[in-house]
Amino acid sequence: MGFGDLKTPAGLKVLNDFLADKSYIEGYVPSQADIVVFDALSGVPSADLCHALRWYNHIKSYQKEKASLPGVKKPLGQYGPAGMEDTTVGVPAVKDEEEDDDIDLFGSDEEEEDEETKRIKEERLAAYNAKKSKKPALIAKSSILLDVKPWDDETDMAKLEQCVRSIQMDGLVWGQSKLVPVGYGIKKLQIACVVEDDKVGTDQLEELITAFEDYVQSMDVAAFNKI
Amino acid sequence: RLRLYCVPVSAKMALKELSSLEKCLGLKKPNKYSTQGEKKVPVLQNNQGSALVGLVTIASHLVCEAQRTELLGDSAEQRAVVQQWLEYRVTRLDGCSKDEVKVILKELNQYLEDKVYMAGNCFTLADALMYYGIHHIIMELAVEEKERYLNVTRWFDHIQHYPGVRHHLPPVVVLRNRVYPSSQH
Numbered sequence: 322m323g324f325g326d327l328k329t330p331a332g333l334k335v336l337n338d339f340l341a342d343k344s345y346i347e348g349y350v351p352s353q354a355d356i357v358v359f360d361a362l363s364g365v366p367s368a369d370l371c372h373a374l375r376w377y378n379h380i381k382s383y384q385k386e387k388a389s390l391p392g393v394k395k396p397l398g399q400y401g402p403a404g405m406e407d408t409t410v411g412v413p414a415v416k417d418e419e420e421d422d423d424i425d426l427f428g429s430d431e432e433e434e435d436e437e438t439k440r441i442k443e444e445r446l447a448a449y450n451a452k453k454s455k456k457p458a459l460i461a462k463s464s465i466l467l468d469v470k471p472w473d474d475e476t477d478m479a480k481l482e483q484c485v486r487s488i489q490m491d492g493l494v495w496g497q498s499k500l501v502p503v504g505y506g507i508k509k510l511q512i513a514c515v516v517e518d519d520k521v522g523t524d525q526l527e528e529l530i531t532a533f534e535d536y537v538q539s540m541d542v543a544a545f546n547k548i
Numbered sequence: 549r550l551r552l553y554c555v556p557v558s559a560k561m562a563l564k565e566l567s568s569l570e571k572c573l574g575l576k577k578p579n580k581y582s583t584q585g586e587k588k589v590p591v592l593q594n595n596q597g598s599a600l601v602g603l604v605t606i607a608s609h610l611v612c613e614a615q616r617t618e619l620l621g622d623s624a625e626q627r628a629v630v631q632q633w634l635e636y637r638v639t640r641l642d643g644c645s646k647d648e649v650k651v652i653l654k655e656l657n658q659y660l661e662d663k664v665y666m667a668g669n670c671f672t673l674a675d676a677l678m679y680y681g682i683h684h685i686i687m688e689l690a691v692e693e694k695e696r697y698l699n700v701t702r703w704f705d706h707i708q709h710y711p712g713v714r715h716h717l718p719p720v721v722v723l724r725n726r727v728y729p730s731s732q733h
Contacts, residue, residue: 383669
């Protein structure tokens with residue numbers, strides 16, 4: 322996905338070709354997708370890029386209502402023709418692969434909507450001439466995988482897990498857990514949680530978990546992903 | 549080669565179009581229409597005994613009935629452009645000959661190069677009636693013709709996806725064949 326670097330002639334050409342048979346970046350109504358791409362351009366496309374120019378002038382006419390256009394902004398690299406290498410910076414972090422185990426505790430990535438569903442959804446969202454739409458309340462969340470290490474191989478891991486799960490906080494939800502051998506008969510507890518970024522931080526979690534000094538030697542963040 | 553395009557205007561098609569337009573405008577109570585003459589011009593009889601005659605007249609009346617007058621244009625300039633294309637639909641597009649189709653497509657393709665809609669930056673009655681009127685032509689276009697008149701194809705695909713417009717007409721598949729390089733004017 323992506324148009325390449327839209328501040329270069331090459332990127333603009335990709336955009337121009339992409340828009341030859343489309344009125345909008347996504348679907349059939351102006352959306353946040355158009356605003357993301359519009360904002361990424363450094364200026365008006367030249368006259369020889371007639372499709373990009375047409376699109377640019379059209380989207381410009383929505384400047385006053387751009388905040389209320391339907392859709393949610395995605396990173397620039399996710400728009401555009403399929404098969405293009407995403408050369409934008411700031412692409413969301415790829416999920417870390419665990420070295421120790423094969424089982425994916427967090428399941429698959431967010432599902433991509435197929436074209437048809439996206440179109441129908443956008444058609445429902447757009448009023449005929451009104452550009453209003455409700456803005457969903459976005460709560461920033463992260464999914465965190467914690468490694469909790471005991472003192473030795475005789476530590477009661479069931480008790481340790483109980484202690485960890487007893488930690489209750491607003492904006493914290495515990496997920497699945499498993500015991501992972503780390504050598505010498507010692508097992509670490511790998512436990513997942515989902516936190517609301519505004520309410521829960523990893524520092525806090527570490528403090529609370531390591532407070533169980535009888536069981537917990539240390540805690541590390543094994544993986545951290547924005548949801 | 550362009551195939552048979554001048555479909556004889558049938559009463560059924562003319563009335564289906566008005567019915568679709570009513571739905572598009574959100575009018576709950578369907579009107580009863582009749583047609584007159586060889587060309588099957590639509591007629592709307594009102595309660596007072598007088599009649600509205602003609603597609604554009606009736607369509608404009610429906611827009612007012614639905615209180616969607618912005619669909620006729622919301623500035624003097626846009627209103628003029630809308631009228632221009634409504635007139636084009638009835639005088640140039642309807643009942644045109646095979647030779648005229650090529651000219652029309654070329655004109656439209658040039659016109660639509662820098663435009664997303666027929667008039668201004670929003671959907672108007674001009675888009676609806678041009679869409680209904682040109683549908684049978686676009687349906688018959690070969691892939692390379694859709695490519696040749698790319699701006700018309702793009703506008704057509706947009707309008708047929710516009711909420712509430714398509715109704716009685718089957719969707720036309722518009723696939724961009726990447727074998728043909730995009731032609732510059």
